[in-house]
Amino acid sequence: MLVKDFSDCVGNTPVVRLDRFFDYSYSEVLAKLELMNPGGSVKDRPAKYIIEKLIESGKLIPNLHHVIESSSGNLAIALAMQCRRFNLQFTCVVDPKISPLNLKIIESLGANIDMVTEKDLNGGYLDTRINRVQHLEQHVPNGFWVNQYANPMNWQSHYDGEGEELIKQLSDPVDYLVMGVSTSGTLLGISRRLKEAYPKMKVVAVDAVGSVLFNNKPSPRELPGIGASRVPALLKTDEIDQVIHVDDYESALACRRLVTKEGILAGGSSGSALAAVQKLLAQQKTPCKILTLLPDRGERYLDMVYDNVWVESARQRHLSSLESSEVLKPTPPLPAELTQVQPEAISH
């Protein structure tokens, strides 16, 4: 394949059956491999779509505008790549939860880093980051805030992107769409397109324990990419049939199982999505077809889900929340094989 621009490699990601992960269950679980995008994540989609559309409409002018955004990492990496393409300055507002590796990647792609350090009232950094972005938008010459939490082009990028591709890739209707949520752009964009073809499909959102997206109490959580400490303007809960909460420990175990069974080194929220599918399958009485999505690659999580010390501290949080949380009590027990970190899985 010959492409004229690196950016043409965004999208057209494959869909894989995860038969070994799910022990050749009668149900079928398919995963769209967004981790194969050139920037390493699903966020290549909104970054490319939004920057191109803004340039087409004249709202962003190459060589002139200064793009500003708040991101925990992947969108920042994707935007930094797009801004290089059009010679736009880019300032990325981040918080201390960002990994040193992501910071280095973003800086290496030529972006300016603006780090906030104060937590907001929900115990996260989202409000502080948004306030900082608004400040920068007003004070930086030709500043332009992409605003992934409220910009409808976010969900539209997934509607026209993964949604359109999936219609061609899937041979039969799916019963459930199960996906992690942060801004909700990915889940809503894909579900809106797929529901046109499969109106009976149920939409299942996967949220992090400790996130406030669906009115749960905030609590400590470490995996980036999934969950939020403030409800984004894009989120429409009436389009979601079920919410499954997954904590950092459950996500890490599923990531390690994905390595062990399928040889796929994926990011933390891929584990969240797969742990949610396990919980959903445990509720099913008849075989069904489930579609999920693996948002990013695992290399950026070597110090988290692939590190035994980190997993042990996530396990301690998991055990204490099981004891204290009303929310978690109805959750079925984890399958026995997942209650231990598998020795053959990666460790440091």
Ligand SMILES: Cc1ncc(COP(=O)(O)O)c(C=O)c1O
């Ligand atoms: C790493 C990562 N990126 C992106 C997403 C999708 O998030 P959004 O709801 O912002 O589209 C997720 C959700 O699980 C994620 O984990």
